[in-house]
Amino acid sequence: MVVDTVLWSRLVTGLTLSFHVIFATIGVAIPMMVSIAEFVGIRKKDNHYTLMAKRWTRGFVISVAVGVVTGTAIALQLALVWPNFMQLAGNVIALPLFMEVFAFFFEAIFLGIYLYTWDRFRNPYLHWLLTVPVVLGAAMSAFFITSVNGFMNQPEGFILEAGQFTAVHPLQAMFNEATPSKVFHVLASAYMTGAALLAAVAAFSMLKKGVTEYAKKGLKLMMTVLLLFSFLTALAGDVSAKFLAEHQPEKLAAAEWHFETEKGADLIFLGWLNAEREIMGALHIPKALSFLAFSDFNAEVTGLNEFPVDEQPPLLVHYLFDAMVGVGFALLAMSAIFFLLLFWKKRNELNRWMLRIIVLGAPLAFLGVELGWFYAEVGRQPWMIRGYMRVEEAATTSPSIVYLFFVFLLLYILLGTMCVIVLRRLFRDNPAEVEFEKAAKAKEQALQAKEAGDRA
Amino acid sequence: MSYEILGISVLWIFLYGYLIVASIDFGAGFFAFYARITGKDHLINRLISRYLSPVWEITNVFFVFFFVGLIGFFPDAAHYYGSALLVPGSIAIILLAIRGSFYAFENYGSKKNIVFLFLYGATGLLIPASLSVALVLSEGGFIVEQGGVVTLQYLELFTSPLAWSIVALAVTSVLFISASFLAFYASRAEDKPALDLMRGYALFWSTPTIIAAFTAVLYLSQHNNRHFQNMMDLWWLLGLSVVFFLIVLWLLYKGRRYGWAFICLMLQFLTAFFAYGIGHYPYILDPYITIQGGATQEAMGIALVVVFIAGLLLLIPSLALVFRLFLFDADYVKGKK
Ligand code: HDD
Ligand code: HEM
């Protein structure tokens, strides 16, 4: 039996990254939310927010560990599964990969300190300051890894000579033209997803146990963040599309089933293709594609037929793209409606339907991240490094890759299940209200003890 | 100094750092399990979770750093090691994953679960064993390239006395280093029962460590004489290592100055590790990758070195802060905070 090692290599990489990105997104987003909550808590002298920061961090620690474990896996796999890619591209993209590790170091160190120093500073702002390197470290790691991915899409900063990359400019490779739009979009969508997750947690607890002061404050804070970042995500998505239209037109064309180059191109939503590659049952938005691509309703958009057949991405990416955009607008609409209800005094923004929809928002947001990456990665096919190296030239030749796929699948299922079980146990056995009372009591006792000590 | 030499020196220093911090962590896993089945876990488990839980992520980053740095400085390493190590490397990933999840879940029940504790202990020995195989491979003869296809000669590897002696050295060193460190930590925490226990373990594992070291050198002389001869030219470094070892033994035996004992132990491994590493020069993978031939483009090499220095300027103060808070803050160590 001949094993298609390329196919299985792709599956292994796709599997590991799809799993990692869940935790990576949490890893980028939650420190930011913790930082916001702790800051608000100190400003307003409101212990509810402080407790929020504490509880989120506690859950976060568990997901970080899975993020670290899967991240280590993907870093090793990049060399194990794609040895030729790393040999060739390593000369050019080693810099961001290396810097990413420093970002992790930085993040890990300060996270460690943050966790174990809640009550060790007199000035609460000092403890809050520790979140800054954690947030920055996480954002930097997202920046660096995304710039590597940007390089794969938009390779720059070298000359190809006799099968080798020479005359390397590491900085030019890192700050390739794909990097700004991608980083913007990745960070915005990560923060949005984090806010959606925490809002969903608050909404879920209200559905289960009724409205509490703690949950209400958490929900409102996170919905504010969600509104901001869902807007920024859509904006960044637009920037990404403009980037594609200019530099990687075949990816945008494949996503839009835009076959013929034309002016004033329509935006096509959903639908299907018949045997003659004609679009059926789709929603056409006149001239919108031209606008999305160039901010001009009459601009010319390159069609897919301009490219050789063996360099066209799979047409399936159309659905990935549409679903991602759908998620984006759904979340934007959801947060906007929440605030409409909030300001419209007669309505109750905490009605059960609204809460249910907010709970749904969390899986939706994660789905959006996955779909976005699938679109970006599948849409790069057949290229590994666009224009220079095809996927099949890069893969390992070892047939064992098939077994490894199933071994890793099992591993991720185990890790995922464990993570959920532990998180559930952590929060179910320790409701926020009880903890709040306990913390308040402990503080009072400490104060009394101190007073007693001062008197003595 | 040329950028290749600078690069490999940086990497080697980091690998040494990983060797120490990871050994502490790996060995602790074994001791935690062993203490549990001999009914002494109440003595040391608190000690372990006090120190290790805050730092395991940092330990892991050391490994990723070395690995990513190696591929960055020497992209050919990705081709040879990457192609040959798909299966063993994946096994190492899984072991690391199991271990990482122990820390993630430990505060929430896994510490009491004997299966989890067993996995934690077992991975503590299996991971160093599997990682040390990479050092064995670098000696040459196990990775072969024919017609552009790189393969690993499993049979030769599994029947090689050199491989087994290096694995034995890795495992014994891990236990020796870890026990010495935990003895030091217990002495700082003024935890007498834990101290006695760990001091006993440290003394016990010192002898196998030194025997394994001599055996490995012996088999190295048969497998790769060039490397062996180079090391013999550095006899004074090896001699220093033995002297430090004797100081460690003496201090542990007398039962005092555990801090100094651990510093001497670090010096013992530093000197031996560098004698080994310098003797390895100029090969990264004998005979395919040399330091000069396999290095990345100069512009990249210089960029990496610059980033490395900038990174260190950032990290050293941060690490110092961690140490002050968790290692040298007497109240924290004693569990008062
Ligand atoms: C919940 C997450 C999410 C949401 C709601 C959106 N995106 Fe997105 N999108 C991503 C998450 C994402 C991502 C995961 O972050 C990707 C994958 C690779 C990348 O750079 O970002 C991405 C990629 C990506 C790309 C490809 C970039 C490239 O390959 O270079 C385009 C053109 C868009 N997006 C456009 C949009 C538009 C017009 C949206 C309208 C609202 C949108 N995205 C919503
Ligand atoms: C974290 C979110 C990501 C997800 C969910 C993801 C998903 C995927 C998927 C599904 C594939 C297979 C595509 C196919 O074969 O059709 C793939 C391929 C790949 N991705 Fe990503 N990816 C992510 C980010 C990245 C990043 C940041 C990099 C760069 C460092 C990267 C590097 C690769 C490589 C090298 C391949 C294999 C070559 C290929 O099939 O194109 N990925 N990824």
Ligand code: HEM
């Ligand atoms: C866009 C996609 C990605 C993002 C946003 C991202 C972000 C992160 C973050 C924030 C962490 C820290 C774990 C946590 O705090 O939860 C992490 C871990 C890690 N990631 Fe990713 N990552 C991505 C893709 C990748 C890829 C493609 C690689 C492979 C080169 C990778 C390598 C790693 C490594 C090695 C770790 C563990 C580092 C450690 O030991 O601490 N990541 N990632």
